[in-house]
Amino acid sequence: MNGNIVISPGAWLAPAVDWLNLNFRPLFAFISYIIESTLGGINSVLLSMPPYALVALSVVFALVLANRRIAVLVALAMGFCYVAGLWEATVQTVTLVTISVVVSVAIAFPLGVVASRVRFVESALRPVLDIMQTVPPWVYLIPAVIIFSLGSVPAIIATVIYGVPPMLRLTTLAFKQVPKDLLELGQAIGATRRAILVKIELPAAMPTLLVGLNQCILLSLAMVVLAGLVGAGGLGAEVTRGLTRMEMGVGLRAGLAIVTVAIVLDRLSRGAIQRHRTSKAG
Amino acid sequence: MTTVNSSEVLIDCQSVWKVFGDNAPAAIKAISERGLTKKEVLQEYNCVVGVSDANLQVRRGEIFCIMGLSGSGKSTLIRLLNRLIMPSLGKVLVKGRDIGSLKAADLRQMRARHIGMVFQSVALLPHRTVLENAAFGLEVQGIPLAERNRTAEMALAKVGLSDWLKRYPGELSGGMQQRVGLARAIASDPEIILMDEPFSALDPLIRRQLQDEFRQLTKDLGKSAVFITHDLDEAIRIGDRIAIMKDGLIIQVGTAEEIILKPADPYVAQFVAGISRLHLVKAHSVMTSVAEFQQACPGVDIRALLRTNPEADIDELITLTMMSDRDAVAVVDDDTIVGIVTPRGLLRSVSDGHTAELAHA
Numbered sequence: 001m002n003g004n005i006v007i008s009p010g011a012w013l014a015p016a017v018d019w020l021n022l023n024f025r026p027l028f029a030f031i032s033y034i035i036e037s038t039l040g041g042i043n044s045v046l047l048s049m050p051p052y053a054l055v056a057l058s059v060v061f062a063l064v065l066a067n068r069r070i071a072v073l074v075a076l077a078m079g080f081c082y083v084a085g086l087w088e089a090t091v092q093t094v095t096l097v098t099i100s101v102v103v104s105v106a107i108a109f110p111l112g113v114v115a116s117r118v119r120f121v122e123s124a125l126r127p128v129l130d131i132m133q134t135v136p137p138w139v140y141l142i143p144a145v146i147i148f149s150l151g152s153v154p155a156i157i158a159t160v161i162y163g164v165p166p167m168l169r170l171t172t173l174a175f176k177q178v179p180k181d182l183l184e185l186g187q188a189i190g191a192t193r194r195a196i197l198v199k200i201e202l203p204a205a206m207p208t209l210l211v212g213l214n215q216c217i218l219l220s221l222a223m224v225v226l227a228g229l230v231g232a233g234g235l236g237a238e239v240t241r242g243l244t245r246m247e248m249g250v251g252l253r254a255g256l257a258i259v260t261v262a263i264v265l266d267r268l269s270r271g272a273i274q275r276h277r278t279s280k281a282g
Numbered sequence: 283m284t285t286v287n288s289s290e291v292l293i294d295c296q297s298v299w300k301v302f303g304d305n306a307p308a309a310i311k312a313i314s315e316r317g318l319t320k321k322e323v324l325q326e327y328n329c330v331v332g333v334s335d336a337n338l339q340v341r342r343g344e345i346f347c348i349m350g351l352s353g354s355g356k357s358t359l360i361r362l363l364n365r366l367i368m369p370s371l372g373k374v375l376v377k378g379r380d381i382g383s384l385k386a387a388d389l390r391q392m393r394a395r396h397i398g399m400v401f402q403s404v405a406l407l408p409h410r411t412v413l414e415n416a417a418f419g420l421e422v423q424g425i426p427l428a429e430r431n432r433t434a435e436m437a438l439a440k441v442g443l444s445d446w447l448k449r450y451p452g453e454l455s456g457g458m459q460q461r462v463g464l465a466r467a468i469a470s471d472p473e474i475i476l477m478d479e480p481f482s483a484l485d486p487l488i489r490r491q492l493q494d495e496f497r498q499l500t501k502d503l504g505k506s507a508v509f510i511t512h513d514l515d516e517a518i519r520i521g522d523r524i525a526i527m528k529d530g531l532i533i534q535v536g537t538a539e540e541i542i543l544k545p546a547d548p549y550v551a552q553f554v555a556g557i558s559r560l561h562l563v564k565a566h567s568v569m570t571s572v573a574e575f576q577q578a579c580p581g582v583d584i585r586a587l588l589r590t591n592p593e594a595d596i597d598e599l600i601t602l603t604m605m606s607d608r609d610a611v612a613v614v615d616d617d618t619i620v621g622i623v624t625p626r627g628l629l630r631s632v633s634d635g636h637t638a639e640l641a642h643a
Contacts, residue, residue: 185405187366189470190394191422199422203409 017143032153035099039152042095051082054091066271073267077260086238086257093224093234093261100156100220104163105213112171113197122172129165137162137226145230155227155236163220170212174205207273214269221262235261291375292474292506293340293363298372300358303329310370320530332358334530336372340474345500345507347521348532349514349553355530356510360476363508364397365389376474394423398467402479404459406451412438412462413447419470430469437469438462440499457488464496468503475500477509481516493519514553518562526550538562559632565599565613566592568631569621575610584619587612592620596631599623 021028046054055078062071081090115122140161144154178201186196228236235254242251301309301323309327312318320331333355340346350356361367362374365381373380377396384392398419406415414421417434425433438444441461451459460480467475477496481489497520500507511517517524518538525535526546534546539562545551569592572584588606590598592615602611603625613621 179403179405181401181403181405182407184366185399185401186422188364188393188397188399188476189419189422189466190390190392192390195422199418200407203407206409 013143017146021147028147032148035153035156036151039095039099039156042099043092046091046095047088051078051087055079055082062268062271066268066275070267070271074264077264080260081257084253084257086235086254089233089235089238089254090257090261093221093236093258094265096152096156096159096224096227096232096234097217097220097261097265100159100163100224101213101217103156103160104167104216104220107160108164108167108212108216109171109209112168113175115168116172116175125168129168132161133165137223138229141227141230150231152227152232154230155224155232158227158230159220159223162223163216166215166219167212170208170215171205174208174212175201177208178204210269210273214266214273217265217269218262221258221265225258290342291339292342292377293338293508294373294375294378295336295338295359295362296373296375298336298359298362298369298374299334300332300355300362300367301329301370302332303327305329306370314371331355331530332367333362336362336532338525338532338535340506340508342473342506343501343504344522345497345509345520347509347511347517347524348527349511349517349524350527351512353529354527356512356527357478358530359527360478360508360510363474363476364393364399394419394470396472397474397476398470398472399476400460400463400467400478400480402482404451404456404463406459406462408451410450411447412443412449412451412454415451415462416465416469419466423470433471434465434469437465440468440503441465441495455488456484457492460484460492464499468499468505473506475505475507477507479510479512482512489516490519496520514557518557526553539564539567543567560597561595563596563631564592565590565594565611565623566621568596568599568627569613569623570627571621572619575622575624579610582608582610584610584612584622587622589614589619590623591615596628599628603628 049057055075058078059071059075062074078090081087111121111125115125137158141154141158144157148154148157182200182204183196186200191199224232224234225236225239228234228238228240231237235258238254239251239258242248242254299310299313301313303309305327306329309318309323309329312327313323318326320334323329323331336359338346348356348359358367362369363376365374365384369382373382375381376392379392381389381392407418410418413431413434416438417430420430420433435444435447438447438461441464443458443461443465446454446458451462454462463480480496481492484492493516496507509517509520511520514524521538523535523537524541525532526541526549527533528549534541534550536544541550542554542557542559542562545554570578575582575584587608587610588602589612590602592613594602594613599611603609603623609625611623612619613623
């Protein structure tokens with residue numbers, strides 16, 4: 001009956017992607033090159049270290065950022081990943097997550113600050129963020145693969161698309177929550193806008209910003225694993241292998257490793273939030 | 283009081299208006315061309331007038347109180363003085379310079395050096411220590427760490443917080459937090475301190491204590507202050523002069539004594555009705571002239587009366603009258619008797635006028 005009325009955004013989106021692919025090839029190749037070399041560089045550095053050195057380094061990092069309990073947890077989790085024979089995959093995954101998060105924050109933070117000040121920007125961004133968060137990730141993996149071909153680059157692009165919204169939303173919220181009287185104080189003592197941002201707004205927004213970072217990290221991890229489908233490597237690749245070969249053992253091991261990575265990343269970022277709160281109370 | 287040239291006007295508000303609302307520009311035009319009132323502006327342009335036609339002068343060394351209930355526009359008015367809010371119409375001169383026309387950098391300079399501000403909510407930065415908070419104004423001025431810490435420590439000592447330098451605001455009581463706010467304001471050594479209802483959130487005992495300390499400190503340092511309050515008692519305790527605001531208008535400006543003895547309208551009269559006059563009304567406003575006294579009591583030798591000065595308050599006058607064996611006290615200025623205070627005059631001065639109406643009824 002209504003078979004004639006079919007809305008197909010793909011009908012004009014697909015040519016658009018093709019057109020981009022054709023005309024901006026060098027740009028995409030450049031982006032690809034940058035991401036891949038950064039990723040490769042970090043990976044080879046981390047993997048050239050003996051595993052125990054990396055574990056020790058991470059434990060120190062955890063001690064500085066969070067507390068002793070979390071440091072022990074980090075040691076145990078990394079030990080598990082090593083013993084499970086997934087050391088290399090784990091390191092790759094963590095690297096992917098790190099790069100994605102850095103890129104997401106670099107995009108989301110400034111946009112979030114602007115959105116908190118300019119109403120128009122906020123209302124323009126909102127539907128875009130809604131789309132980014134609700135469209136199933138596989139869907140934007142497709143154009144990412146078309147443009148950047150298989151590998152870790154489309155994985156990172158897709159992950160960034162997935163990681164930006166929570167960070168951006170919480171950045172906007174964080175800056176809107178800065179008490180008005182503190183902003184007024186900044187003006188009244190003759191502070192520059194930059195000083196107000198750095199010395200008043202940023203510290204006041206920090207707890208909420210850290211919550212945003214935590215969300216960004218966890219969602220990025222979920223997406224990076226999913227991106228194993230497009231050949232991103234890491235733990236996601238192991239899961240995909242288990243799935244395609246119907247090997248329960250492989251899938252389960254990789255699954256457990258992902259859980260431990262998730263727990264570690266979550267507790268580390270949470271520890272940082274907590275530490276921030278307690279230092280505030282003195 | 284330190285030696286200050288008290289005639290110098292530090293802040294001069296000249297017919298300042300602040301209009302809020304979407305149609306504000308049109309409303310302002312109408313005000314300046316047709317002289318609309320606040321009510322007409324609301325009806326015709328749907329704009330709220332925050333401050334309407336405010337004129338006031340704050341002189342050097344003076345504590346100027348602005349008293350009004352919530353919604354009277356007093357918080358808006360004080361923010362017009364350092365351009366946290368830009369006036370819609372009229373001029374605010376601070377030390378002779380029109381702050382409305384200052385460039386951003388000059389305005390920052392003016393706020394940093396010449397106008398301190400203390401907020402009702404205190405506005406301390408929770409992640410900084412007391413010392414860092416007190417030094418914050420100096421920090422944004424780019425003053426080196428050692429120097430600003432030294433200055434801030436001195437300011438904190440003046441408000442009695444020397445033992446709390448390394449604590450965080452969350453560990454301090456409300457009164458102590460407000461002292462930090464005050465220390466932060468005086469650390470930059472401004473000539474003018476704007477106080478936006480600084481003590482209204484404190485409990486009554488602490489509030490009184492801080493009021494006295496604030497007045498003492500301001501006078502000792504030779505600062506000028508504009509002090510916002512909704513409490514007439516506070517205004518009287520602190521202020522050298524008081525402006526009373528209602529609905530964005532300044533209804534009366536004067537000393538506490540002037541306002542109490544000659545309220546400009548029934549609204550002010552209602553406010554001052556409950557205020558004790560014992561320490562506010564002075565001999566010079568209750569005395570009768572020598573001629574009048576001699577006519578009423580011809581037999582009394584005025585040279586034999588106990589003497590006092592024109593600034594003696596009613597409480598002192600009552601004590602003197604009780605000590606005296608005669609029913610009068612002579613008021614002496616420059617060795618000449620300028621008037622006589624009689625018990626009748628004293629009684630009239632402490633009654634607030636309502637009882638007189640009752641007697642007629």
